[in-house]
Amino acid sequence: MEKIKMTTPLVEMDGDEMTRIIWQMIKDELLLPFVDLKTEYYDLGLPEREKTKDKVTFDAAYANQKYGVSVKCATITPNKQRVEEYNLSEMYKSPNGTIRAILDGTVFRAPIIIDSIKPAVRNWKKPITIARHAYGDVYKATEYRPETEGKAELVFTDKNGNESFRQTIYDFECPGVLQGQYNKDTSIRSFAHSCFKYAISTKQDLWFSTKDTISKQYDQTFKLIFQEIYENDYKAEFERLGITYFYTLIDDAVARVIRSEGGYIWACKNYDGDVMSDMVSTAFGSLAMMTSVLVSPDGKYEYEAAHGTVTRHYYRYLKGEDTSTNPMATIFAWSGALAKRAELDGLSDLASFASKLEEACLDTLNDGIMTKDLVGLVSEGFSAKAVNTITFIKEIRARLEKKLA
Ligand code: NAP
Ligand code: MG
Numbered sequence: 001m002e003k004i005k006m007t008t009p010l011v012e013m014d015g016d017e018m019t020r021i022i023w024q025m026i027k028d029e030l031l032l033p034f035v036d037l038k039t040e041y042y043d044l045g046l047p048e049r050e051k052t053k054d055k056v057t058f059d060a061a062y063a064n065q066k067y068g069v070s071v072k073c074a075t076i077t078p079n080k081q082r083v084e085e086y087n088l089s090e091m092y093k094s095p096n097g098t099i100r101a102i103l104d105g106t107v108f109r110a111p112i113i114i115d116s117i118k119p120a121v122r123n124w125k126k127p128i129t130i131a132r133h134a135y136g137d138v139y140k141a142t143e144y145r146p147e148t149e150g151k152a153e154l155v156f157t158d159k160n161g162n163e164s165f166r167q168t169i170y171d172f173e174c175p176g177v178l179q180g181q182y183n184k185d186t187s188i189r190s191f192a193h194s195c196f197k198y199a200i201s202t203k204q205d206l207w208f209s210t211k212d213t214i215s216k217q218y219d220q221t222f223k224l225i226f227q228e229i230y231e232n233d234y235k236a237e238f239e240r241l242g243i244t245y246f247y248t249l250i251d252d253a254v255a256r257v258i259r260s261e262g263g264y265i266w267a268c269k270n271y272d273g274d275v276m277s278d279m280v281s282t283a284f285g286s287l288a289m290m291t292s293v294l295v296s297p298d299g300k301y302e303y304e305a306a307h308g309t310v311t312r313h314y315y316r317y318l319k320g321e322d323t324s325t326n327p328m329a330t331i332f333a334w335s336g337a338l339a340k341r342a343e344l345d346g347l348s349d350l351a352s353f354a355s356k357l358e359e360a361c362l363d364t365l366n367d368g369i370m371t372k373d374l375v376g377l378v379s380e381g382f383s384a385k386a387v388n389t390i391t392f393i394k395e396i397r398a399r400l401e402k403k404l405a
């Protein structure tokens with residue numbers, strides 16, 4: 001069989017530990033036999049980051065900017081213990097943080113759904129994708145705990161030194177707490193563009209929610225910026241595709257989400273997204289089935305799994321023990337990236353391969369062949385058998401070969 005051709009390179013970012021092992025298995029079994037894979041390879045594994053003093057991470061992010069699409073393996077974010085374990089000269093920053101800062105992107109997380117694992121919310125039938133604005137708010141707030149009586153004020157001094165705003169926040173008659181939050185129009189705008197672009201890219205409705213009735217300046221600013229960008233830049237395209245942009249209050253959104261059947265993107269402010277993404281992913285079943293896409297405001301894409309490097313399994317793997325780590329989210333990162341590359345380059349064979357690969361994965365799970373983490377989640381009436389990672393991948397390959405024949 002002739003291999004499927006690519007034109008523009010896909011930026012490939014390799015990673016660490018168990019996911020690095022799985023990365024190679026996926027390439028060997030599911031990609032290289034079928035696709036004339038054209039990638040620009042960056043090794044973001046911790047040893048290479050150390051060797052290049054993290055330059056490789058920056059180079060990978062710039063390549064993502066240049067070519068438009070990347071696929072990333074999970075990577076270790078070093079902490080004190082990792083600095084010792086890998087004998088690092090520095091505690092390098094999170095690669096995801098570095099890439100996100102360079103692309104100025106928003107992360108979209110969506111679950112992979114299968115028939116035999118029912119979401120905790122019965123009526124959810126389609127994925128709910130959460131977009132979190134990962135900038136500012138409480139995560140960059142200045143906090144203070146006054147221990148005595150006294151007055152707290154909000155003051156703004158412009159760049160010429162003129163005090164243009166001063167208002168009492170509270171006249172404390174006893175100890176209390178204070179918090180100063182901020183956000184920036186530029187960041188909110190980038191967030192909005194990424195959300196509208198991703199909704200168009202995936203042809204899904206976009207919901208956005210804040211608490212603008214209470215927060216009449218802060219949250220209102222988010223609402224107005226989204227509305228303005230929608231009207232000016234995306235309304236026509238949304239109407240052409242038959243998708244909608246829908247703004248509502250956060251508490252109304254929560255109620256509607258629970259009653260809905262899914263199938264849309266829910267854009268959230270930073271804190272709401274932090275909380276809601278954990279709730280939604282848990283209700284859908286498993287972190288091992290959660291995919292993640294970083295989308296920049298100018299339409300660059302980085303696909304990855306939402307989970308980490310699965311360290312506990314890796315240590316077992318190193319001891320020669322059998323591991324049943326779930327490769328689904330990493331495979332879907334590849335299929336997502338290949339499908340996007342196919343779309344941008346107009347490659348119908350590659351697009352068809354990407355969707356057949358996903359179908360082969362879902363067929364394998366629907367046939368009851370699963371990794372260990374999923375077997376315990378299967379609903380009554382379905383049967384499932386746990387296999388190790390390589391057997392699971394080979395089962396997918398057998399089904400993929402049939403589809404491609
Ligand atoms: P993790 O790698 O996501 O794993 C936590 C636990 O979740 C695992 O021990 C495993 O549970 C289960 N799990 C996660 N993915 C799984 C999969 N594919 N198949 C089966 N089970 C899975 O999180 P972590 O242990 O907190 O972090 C490990 C390393 O990953 C850290 O160094 C962290 O910096 C890094 N990390 C990277 C990213 C990223 O690159 N995007 C994201 C998060 C964390 P059991 O052990 O109970 O089976
Ligand atoms: Mg969280």
